[in-house]
Amino acid sequence: MNRFLSNATNRIDAKGRVSVPSAFRSVLSQRDIRELYCFQDFLFPAISVGGLDLLDRFERQIASEDVLSPQANRMSLLVHGGGVFMKLDSEGRLPVTDFIRDYTGITAEVTFVGRADHFQLWAPQTFLATQAAAREEFRTRGLGLG
Amino acid sequence: MNRFLSNATNRIDAKGRVSVPSAFRSVLSQRDIRELYCFQDFLFPAISVGGLDLLDRFERQIASEDVLSPQANRMSLLVHGGGVFMKLDSEGRLPVTDFIRDYTGITAEVTFVGRADHFQLWAPQTFLATQAAAREEFRTRGLGLG
Protein backbone atom coordinates (compact mmCIF):
# COMPACT_ATOMS: atom_id res chain seq x y z
CA MET A 1 0.00 0.00 0.00
CA ASN A 2 1.48 3.35 -1.01
CA ARG A 3 -1.56 5.56 -0.58
CA PHE A 4 -3.56 6.66 2.43
CA LEU A 5 -6.84 4.73 2.26
CA SER A 6 -9.68 3.75 4.57
CA ASN A 7 -10.25 5.10 8.08
CA ALA A 8 -9.74 4.17 11.70
CA THR A 9 -10.69 5.62 15.07
CA ASN A 10 -8.31 5.66 18.03
CA ARG A 11 -8.55 6.92 21.59
CA ILE A 12 -6.64 9.88 23.02
CA ASP A 13 -4.71 8.91 26.14
CA ALA A 14 -4.31 10.82 29.40
CA LYS A 15 -1.31 12.72 28.04
CA GLY A 16 -3.24 13.86 24.99
CA ARG A 17 -1.59 11.51 22.52
CA VAL A 18 -3.18 9.30 19.87
CA SER A 19 -1.69 6.43 17.89
CA VAL A 20 -1.56 6.88 14.14
CA PRO A 21 -2.93 3.68 12.54
CA SER A 22 -0.20 1.27 11.55
CA ALA A 23 -1.26 1.26 7.90
CA PHE A 24 -0.81 5.04 7.68
CA ARG A 25 2.54 4.89 9.42
CA SER A 26 3.84 2.40 6.89
CA VAL A 27 2.77 4.70 4.05
CA LEU A 28 4.61 7.55 5.75
CA SER A 29 7.84 5.59 6.05
CA GLN A 30 7.43 4.28 2.51
CA ARG A 31 7.22 7.87 1.27
CA ASP A 32 10.04 8.81 3.62
CA ILE A 33 7.91 11.47 5.31
CA ARG A 34 9.50 12.24 8.65
CA GLU A 35 8.21 15.71 9.44
CA LEU A 36 4.44 15.96 9.24
CA TYR A 37 2.96 19.24 8.07
CA CYS A 38 -0.62 19.88 9.19
CA PHE A 39 -3.13 22.55 8.26
CA GLN A 40 -6.84 23.16 8.24
CA ASP A 41 -8.93 21.80 5.41
CA PHE A 42 -10.33 24.69 3.39
CA LEU A 43 -13.86 23.31 3.47
CA PHE A 44 -14.39 20.81 6.30
CA PRO A 45 -13.55 20.95 10.02
CA ALA A 46 -10.65 18.56 9.57
CA ILE A 47 -6.86 18.73 9.78
CA SER A 48 -4.87 17.60 6.76
CA VAL A 49 -1.60 15.81 7.47
CA GLY A 50 1.17 14.97 5.05
CA GLY A 51 4.64 15.85 3.82
CA LEU A 52 5.83 19.26 2.72
CA ASP A 53 5.00 18.33 -0.87
CA LEU A 54 1.44 19.25 0.08
CA LEU A 55 2.56 22.89 -0.21
CA ASP A 56 3.84 22.62 -3.76
CA ARG A 57 0.58 23.42 -5.47
CA PHE A 58 0.04 26.56 -3.40
CA GLU A 59 3.59 27.79 -3.72
CA ARG A 60 3.60 27.56 -7.48
CA GLN A 61 0.56 29.79 -7.53
CA ILE A 62 2.03 32.26 -5.03
CA ALA A 63 5.33 32.53 -6.90
CA SER A 64 3.58 33.41 -10.15
CA GLU A 65 1.86 36.44 -8.61
CA ASP A 66 2.92 40.05 -8.23
CA VAL A 67 4.99 40.81 -5.10
CA LEU A 68 2.27 43.08 -3.81
CA SER A 69 -0.66 40.77 -4.63
CA PRO A 70 -3.08 40.65 -1.69
CA GLN A 71 -4.36 37.23 -2.80
CA ALA A 72 -0.89 35.71 -2.77
CA ASN A 73 -0.23 37.33 0.59
CA ARG A 74 -3.42 35.84 2.04
CA MET A 75 -2.67 32.40 0.67
CA SER A 76 0.83 32.41 2.11
CA LEU A 77 -0.60 33.54 5.43
CA LEU A 78 -2.80 30.45 5.51
CA VAL A 79 -0.57 27.72 4.09
CA HIS A 80 2.80 28.91 5.36
CA GLY A 81 1.75 30.63 8.55
CA GLY A 82 -1.29 28.52 9.36
CA GLY A 83 0.38 25.13 9.28
CA VAL A 84 1.88 23.25 12.17
CA PHE A 85 4.65 20.69 12.33
CA MET A 86 4.07 17.47 14.17
CA LYS A 87 6.41 14.66 14.98
CA LEU A 88 5.42 11.13 15.85
CA ASP A 89 7.01 9.71 18.95
CA SER A 90 8.93 6.46 18.83
CA GLU A 91 5.63 4.60 19.26
CA GLY A 92 3.98 6.31 16.31
CA ARG A 93 1.76 8.62 18.33
CA LEU A 94 1.06 12.28 17.79
CA PRO A 95 0.04 14.87 20.38
CA VAL A 96 -3.48 16.24 19.91
CA THR A 97 -2.93 19.97 20.42
CA ASP A 98 -5.50 22.74 20.80
CA PHE A 99 -4.74 23.67 17.20
CA ILE A 100 -6.32 20.34 16.24
CA ARG A 101 -9.07 20.27 18.85
CA ASP A 102 -10.33 23.79 18.21
CA TYR A 103 -10.73 23.40 14.48
CA THR A 104 -12.12 19.85 14.45
CA GLY A 105 -14.07 19.57 17.68
CA ILE A 106 -12.07 16.48 18.61
CA THR A 107 -12.27 15.61 22.32
CA ALA A 108 -11.73 11.96 23.30
CA GLU A 109 -11.27 10.09 20.03
CA VAL A 110 -9.77 10.78 16.59
CA THR A 111 -10.87 9.36 13.26
CA PHE A 112 -8.03 9.03 10.76
CA VAL A 113 -9.28 9.37 7.19
CA GLY A 114 -7.19 8.43 4.16
CA ARG A 115 -7.10 10.94 1.31
CA ALA A 116 -4.66 9.23 -1.07
CA ASP A 117 -1.65 11.59 -0.86
CA HIS A 118 -2.39 12.68 2.70
CA PHE A 119 -4.69 11.82 5.55
CA GLN A 120 -7.00 13.80 7.80
CA LEU A 121 -8.00 14.04 11.45
CA TRP A 122 -11.71 14.24 12.19
CA ALA A 123 -14.00 14.15 15.17
CA PRO A 124 -15.66 10.71 14.74
CA GLN A 125 -19.26 11.90 14.78
CA THR A 126 -18.46 14.84 12.49
CA PHE A 127 -16.87 12.48 10.01
CA LEU A 128 -19.92 10.22 9.97
CA ALA A 129 -22.31 13.13 9.65
CA THR A 130 -20.32 14.87 6.92
CA GLN A 131 -19.95 11.64 4.99
CA ALA A 132 -23.69 11.03 5.22
CA ALA A 133 -24.40 14.59 4.12
CA ALA A 134 -22.05 14.21 1.16
CA ARG A 135 -23.73 10.96 0.20
CA GLU A 136 -27.13 12.60 0.41
CA GLU A 137 -25.86 15.48 -1.69
CA PHE A 138 -24.84 13.14 -4.47
CA ARG A 139 -28.10 11.24 -4.17
CA THR A 140 -30.21 14.34 -4.74
CA ARG A 141 -28.04 16.47 -7.00
CA GLY A 142 -26.09 13.81 -8.79
CA LEU A 143 -22.35 13.72 -9.34
CA GLY A 144 -22.07 16.95 -11.31
CA LEU A 145 -19.21 19.05 -10.01
CA GLY A 146 -20.48 22.39 -11.28
CA MET B 1 13.94 22.55 7.63
CA ASN B 2 15.14 25.36 5.40
CA ARG B 3 12.00 27.48 5.21
CA PHE B 4 10.05 29.52 7.73
CA LEU B 5 6.83 27.61 8.34
CA SER B 6 4.14 27.35 11.00
CA ASN B 7 3.61 29.79 13.85
CA ALA B 8 4.30 30.20 17.55
CA THR B 9 3.39 32.71 20.24
CA ASN B 10 5.88 33.85 22.86
CA ARG B 11 5.71 36.24 25.79
CA ILE B 12 7.52 39.56 26.06
CA ASP B 13 9.52 39.73 29.28
CA ALA B 14 9.96 42.63 31.68
CA LYS B 15 12.90 43.95 29.67
CA GLY B 16 10.87 44.07 26.47
CA ARG B 17 12.51 41.03 24.88
CA VAL B 18 10.91 38.05 23.17
CA SER B 19 12.41 34.70 22.22
CA VAL B 20 12.46 33.88 18.52
CA PRO B 21 11.20 30.28 18.20
CA SER B 22 13.97 27.73 18.02
CA ALA B 23 12.81 26.45 14.63
CA PHE B 24 13.09 29.92 13.10
CA ARG B 25 16.50 30.51 14.66
CA SER B 26 17.83 27.34 13.10
CA VAL B 27 16.57 28.48 9.68
CA LEU B 28 18.34 31.80 10.21
CA SER B 29 21.66 30.15 11.02
CA GLN B 30 21.19 27.68 8.18
CA ARG B 31 20.79 30.59 5.78
CA ASP B 32 23.62 32.39 7.54
CA ILE B 33 21.42 35.40 8.26
CA ARG B 34 23.06 37.43 11.01
CA GLU B 35 21.58 40.88 10.54
CA LEU B 36 17.81 40.90 10.44
CA TYR B 37 16.07 43.40 8.19
CA CYS B 38 12.54 44.35 9.26
CA PHE B 39 9.81 46.34 7.53
CA GLN B 40 6.06 46.75 7.52
CA ASP B 41 3.92 44.36 5.53
CA PHE B 42 2.15 46.14 2.66
CA LEU B 43 -1.23 44.63 3.42
CA PHE B 44 -1.41 43.50 7.04
CA PRO B 45 -0.44 45.10 10.39
CA ALA B 46 2.62 42.87 10.67
CA ILE B 47 6.39 43.25 10.60
CA SER B 48 8.33 41.18 8.08
CA VAL B 49 11.72 39.90 9.20
CA GLY B 50 14.46 38.25 7.19
CA GLY B 51 17.82 38.69 5.51
CA LEU B 52 18.68 41.33 2.98
CA ASP B 53 17.75 38.87 0.22
CA LEU B 54 14.18 39.79 1.09
CA LEU B 55 14.73 42.96 -0.89
CA ASP B 56 15.64 41.08 -4.07
CA ARG B 57 12.10 40.50 -5.28
CA PHE B 58 11.09 44.10 -4.62
CA GLU B 59 14.21 45.46 -6.25
CA ARG B 60 13.67 43.32 -9.34
CA GLN B 61 10.18 44.72 -9.68
CA ILE B 62 11.36 48.29 -9.07
CA ALA B 63 14.08 47.85 -11.70
CA SER B 64 11.55 46.58 -14.22
CA GLU B 65 9.33 49.62 -13.79
CA ASP B 66 9.69 52.98 -15.38
CA VAL B 67 12.15 55.26 -13.57
CA LEU B 68 9.35 57.72 -12.97
CA SER B 69 6.82 55.10 -11.85
CA PRO B 70 5.03 56.38 -8.74
CA GLN B 71 4.39 52.76 -7.73
CA ALA B 72 8.10 51.88 -7.77
CA ASN B 73 8.94 55.15 -6.03
CA ARG B 74 6.49 54.38 -3.23
CA MET B 75 7.72 50.80 -2.91
CA SER B 76 11.32 51.95 -2.51
CA LEU B 77 10.30 54.58 0.00
CA LEU B 78 8.69 51.92 2.17
CA VAL B 79 11.04 49.00 1.66
CA HIS B 80 14.36 50.83 1.56
CA GLY B 81 13.56 53.80 3.75
CA GLY B 82 11.11 52.20 6.14
CA GLY B 83 13.10 49.20 7.31
CA VAL B 84 15.16 48.77 10.45
CA PHE B 85 17.97 46.41 11.42
CA MET B 86 17.68 44.11 14.42
CA LYS B 87 20.10 41.76 16.14
CA LEU B 88 19.31 38.75 18.32
CA ASP B 89 21.00 38.47 21.69
CA SER B 90 22.99 35.39 22.69
CA GLU B 91 19.80 33.62 23.81
CA GLY B 92 18.04 34.25 20.52
CA ARG B 93 15.76 37.03 21.74
CA LEU B 94 14.95 40.29 20.01
CA PRO B 95 13.90 43.60 21.55
CA VAL B 96 10.31 44.60 20.78
CA THR B 97 10.70 48.28 19.90
CA ASP B 98 8.02 50.92 19.42
CA PHE B 99 8.60 50.54 15.68
CA ILE B 100 7.15 47.04 16.06
CA ARG B 101 4.51 47.80 18.67
CA ASP B 102 3.03 50.82 16.92
CA TYR B 103 2.47 49.15 13.57
CA THR B 104 1.29 45.75 14.86
CA GLY B 105 -0.55 46.55 18.09
CA ILE B 106 1.67 44.06 19.93
CA THR B 107 1.63 44.53 23.72
CA ALA B 108 2.37 41.48 25.88
CA GLU B 109 2.80 38.61 23.42
CA VAL B 110 4.17 38.12 19.91
CA THR B 111 3.02 35.58 17.33
CA PHE B 112 5.80 34.53 14.96
CA VAL B 113 4.39 33.54 11.58
CA GLY B 114 6.40 31.65 8.96
CA ARG B 115 6.21 32.96 5.38
CA ALA B 116 8.63 30.57 3.65
CA ASP B 117 11.51 32.97 2.87
CA HIS B 118 10.90 35.21 5.87
CA PHE B 119 8.79 35.38 9.00
CA GLN B 120 6.47 37.96 10.51
CA LEU B 121 5.60 39.45 13.88
CA TRP B 122 1.90 39.74 14.69
CA ALA B 123 -0.30 40.63 17.62
CA PRO B 124 -1.78 37.19 18.47
CA GLN B 125 -5.44 38.13 18.26
CA THR B 126 -4.90 40.09 15.04
CA PHE B 127 -3.24 37.07 13.47
CA LEU B 128 -6.11 34.77 14.38
CA ALA B 129 -8.72 37.21 13.13
CA THR B 130 -6.90 37.92 9.87
CA GLN B 131 -6.34 34.24 9.22
CA ALA B 132 -10.00 33.47 9.80
CA ALA B 133 -10.99 36.27 7.45
CA ALA B 134 -8.60 35.01 4.76
CA ARG B 135 -9.94 31.49 5.10
CA GLU B 136 -13.50 32.71 4.79
CA GLU B 137 -12.48 34.67 1.72
CA PHE B 138 -11.15 31.56 0.01
CA ARG B 139 -14.10 29.48 1.18
CA THR B 140 -16.63 31.75 -0.49
CA ARG B 141 -14.67 32.99 -3.49
CA GLY B 142 -12.48 29.96 -4.14
CA LEU B 143 -8.72 29.80 -4.55
CA GLY B 144 -8.60 31.56 -7.87
CA LEU B 145 -6.28 34.55 -7.95
CA GLY B 146 -6.94 37.72 -9.82
Next chain:
DNA sequence: TGGGATATCATGGGACCATATGGGCGTCAA
Protein backbone atom coordinates in the same frame (compact mmCIF):
# COMPACT_ATOMS: atom_id res chain seq x y z
C1' DT C 1 -12.03 -27.03 12.81
C1' DG C 2 -10.76 -25.44 17.20
C1' DG C 3 -7.60 -23.91 20.56
C1' DG C 4 -3.35 -22.28 22.07
C1' DA C 5 0.94 -19.77 20.87
C1' DT C 6 2.84 -15.69 18.89
C1' DA C 7 3.34 -11.40 16.70
C1' DT C 8 1.57 -6.88 16.02
C1' DC C 9 -0.37 -2.91 17.61
C1' DA C 10 -2.61 0.36 20.79
C1' DT C 11 -2.22 2.24 25.40
C1' DG C 12 -0.22 3.79 29.86
C1' DG C 13 3.15 6.05 32.65
C1' DG C 14 7.99 7.42 34.47
C1' DA C 15 12.30 9.86 33.35
C1' DC C 16 14.82 13.03 30.87
C1' DC C 17 15.99 16.98 27.93
C1' DA C 18 15.32 21.11 25.00
C1' DT C 19 13.53 25.52 25.07
C1' DA C 20 11.22 29.50 26.62
C1' DT C 21 11.47 32.61 30.34
C1' DG C 22 13.08 35.36 34.27
C1' DG C 23 16.45 38.00 36.34
C1' DG C 24 21.46 39.55 37.81
C1' DC C 25 25.62 41.96 36.44
C1' DG C 26 28.90 44.57 33.68
C1' DT C 27 29.68 47.86 29.88
C1' DC C 28 29.01 51.66 26.98
C1' DA C 29 26.94 55.86 25.59
C1' DA C 30 23.97 59.86 26.23
Next chain:
DNA sequence: TTGACGCCCATATGGTCCCATGATATCCCA
Protein backbone atom coordinates in the same frame (compact mmCIF):
# COMPACT_ATOMS: atom_id res chain seq x y z
C1' DT D 1 24.73 58.94 36.56
C1' DT D 2 21.26 56.61 34.45
C1' DG D 3 19.24 53.88 31.22
C1' DA D 4 19.73 50.69 27.35
C1' DC D 5 21.88 46.77 25.76
C1' DG D 6 24.74 42.50 25.68
C1' DC D 7 26.25 38.46 28.22
C1' DC D 8 25.62 35.02 31.78
C1' DC D 9 23.18 31.59 34.62
C1' DA D 10 19.08 29.67 36.91
C1' DT D 11 14.43 27.52 36.49
C1' DA D 12 10.17 25.46 34.91
C1' DT D 13 7.13 23.72 31.54
C1' DG D 14 6.16 20.92 27.96
C1' DG D 15 7.57 17.67 24.63
C1' DT D 16 10.21 13.43 23.54
C1' DC D 17 12.22 9.01 24.64
C1' DC D 18 12.07 4.67 26.82
C1' DC D 19 10.10 0.62 28.87
C1' DA D 20 5.97 -1.95 30.50
C1' DT D 21 1.29 -3.67 29.93
C1' DG D 22 -2.93 -5.01 27.56
C1' DA D 23 -5.72 -6.08 23.56
C1' DT D 24 -6.45 -8.06 19.13
C1' DA D 25 -5.55 -10.45 15.16
C1' DT D 26 -2.83 -14.16 12.87
C1' DC D 27 -0.71 -18.41 12.46
C1' DC D 28 0.28 -23.13 13.35
C1' DC D 29 -0.62 -27.57 14.57
C1' DA D 30 -3.29 -31.17 16.56
